[in-house]
Amino acid sequence: MTRCLDCGSERTTDQCTSCGLTTAAAELTFRRRLMRQTGIFLLGSLAFPYISQIYPPLDLDWILVFFGLIFFGALTLAVVLERRARNHQEIELMKRAYNGFIPLPWILAATLFINGRLDAQKNVVYYPTAVEARFNMKGIVKGSRRLVVRSWREGERVERLAVDMDDYDRFHEGDPIVVGVEPGALGIPWYYGVYRR
Numbered sequence: 001m002t003r004c005l006d007c008g009s010e011r012t013t014d015q016c017t018s019c020g021l022t023t024a025a026a027e028l029t030f031r032r033r034l035m036r037q038t039g040i041f042l043l044g045s046l047a048f049p050y051i052s053q054i055y056p057p058l059d060l061d062w063i064l065v066f067f068g069l070i071f072f073g074a075l076t077l078a079v080v081l082e083r084r085a086r087n088h089q090e091i092e093l094m095k096r097a098y099n100g101f102i103p104l105p106w107i108l109a110a111t112l113f114i115n116g117r118l119d120a121q122k123n124v125v126y127y128p129t130a131v132e133a134r135f136n137m138k139g140i141v142k143g144s145r146r147l148v149v150r151s152w153r154e155g156e157r158v159e160r161l162a163v164d165m166d167d168y169d170r171f172h173e174g175d176p177i178v179v180g181v182e183p184g185a186l187g188i189p190w191y192y193g194v195y196r197r
Ligand SMILES: [Zn+2]
Pocket: 004, 005, 006, 007, 008, 009, 016, 017, 018, 019, 020, 021, 026
């Protein structure tokens, strides 16, 4: 049994009885949509790291691992889908899986944005701590600079704060600092600022 690449209906003749497209036309339509969806996905993948630098969650590194899985998972699917469509192979399930991936970076970005944007400045709590280490991760996400500080949270030994370039250069190992933390409108704690004690 073959299915129309575009609408997914079962097809016995070259022309799909459901959408009217021929095999070649359905392939073209599908590949155009795949490109458009991939574009939307990539835009979201740029928005997410951008927002995560404006309202950086304390547990950003775990969220970045999750985001990385989404990113490479989706791009792998896109490549496989493209190849299977070209060979006119079955793609229905994979197509649905891919549709599910498209909004994920946007949902992550919107969550962090709402979490930070709707948080009131009066909620900032300041924790005294000290810088234990710093490192600059060169990777996919531009400017992944971390200040590793002693944690004030129970069960956590250190916090890895995603700081900007200025704060990264300003502080050094052993510096006593104060970290301003907001609880987050959606309950995701994020750090508001880091100051010298
Ligand atoms: Zn069709």
